Amino acid sequence: AQxxxxxxxxxILSEAASLELGCNYSYGGTVNLFWYVQYPGQHLxxxxxxxxxxxxxxxxxxxxxxxxxxxFSFNLRKPSVQWSDTAEYFCAVNKGAGNKLTFGGGxxxxxxx
Amino acid sequence: xxxxxxxPKFQVLKTGQSMTLQCAQDMNHEYMSWYRQDPxxxxxxxxxxxxxxxxxxxxxxxxxxxSRSTTEDFPLRLLSAAPSQTSVYFCAxxxxxxxxxxxxxxxxxxxxxxx
Numbered sequence: 001a002q003x004x005x006x007x008x009x010x011x012i013l014s015e016a017a018s019l020e021l022g023c024n025y026s027y028g029g030t031v032n033l034f035w036y037v038q039y040p041g042q043h044l045x046x047x048x049x050x051x052x053x054x055x056x057x058x059x060x061x062x063x064x065x066x067x068x069x070x071x072f073s074f075n076l077r078k079p080s081v082q083w084s085d086t087a088e089y090f091c092a093v094n095k096g097a098g099n100k101l102t103f104g105g106g107x108x109x110x111x112x113x
Numbered sequence: 114x115x116x117x118x119x120x121p122k123f124q125v126l127k128t129g130q131s132m133t134l135q136c137a138q139d140m141n142h143e144y145m146s147w148y149r150q151d152p153x154x155x156x157x158x159x160x161x162x163x164x165x166x167x168x169x170x171x172x173x174x175x176x177x178x179x180s181r182s183t184t185e186d187f188p189l190r191l192l193s194a195a196p197s198q199t200s201v202y203f204c205a206x207x208x209x210x211x212x213x214x215x216x217x218x219x220x221x222x223x224x225x226x227x228x
Contacts (some may be wrong), residue, residue, distance in 0.1 A: 009153065032213045044219040046172055052213040094213045100171065101217065103155035112135045
């Protein structure tokens, strides 16, 4: 079965620090990759997605992610975080033509002011 | 557009009771789905639909039923609630069924507690 792993369950960092969240998936075929974010009290929203082309994708709020096919990874990065980036971040994967998403367990990020 | 709406926001049930979680979208999306969110487990797919009259099971369908009589609505029915169904439930929609590149739009969630 397809699985998605997020290695860090909790991350605490200070404002202006750099953030990198790991995501690995197990499926070997064509995949579409997503990062969703859930801010406190809000519903999930898309940060960015990758399905083809340049493996370095840029999303909203200064986030970017790099798809490395050989490592089955899609890590999320932000060079300098703000207090408002405090949220839970989810990596998700689906197979080429289907909409069914498989989510990772999520990473809670706390940014201290 | 209101996007994806869910009712109720909170619900407490006793074991064995049944109830329906409502989900509606006003974006004319073909694809709709239900997920449950449990700590440390991310979101897991319960049921999904690629269009009116078409539904299928996801990863964790046991104890839940769905129907899709209209494009707009996709209710989730708990047949006989169990404590293991205590969770936060999210409904999501995306424009087209069978297009995995489409963004999914999530509702605000329903927090369900089963005693």
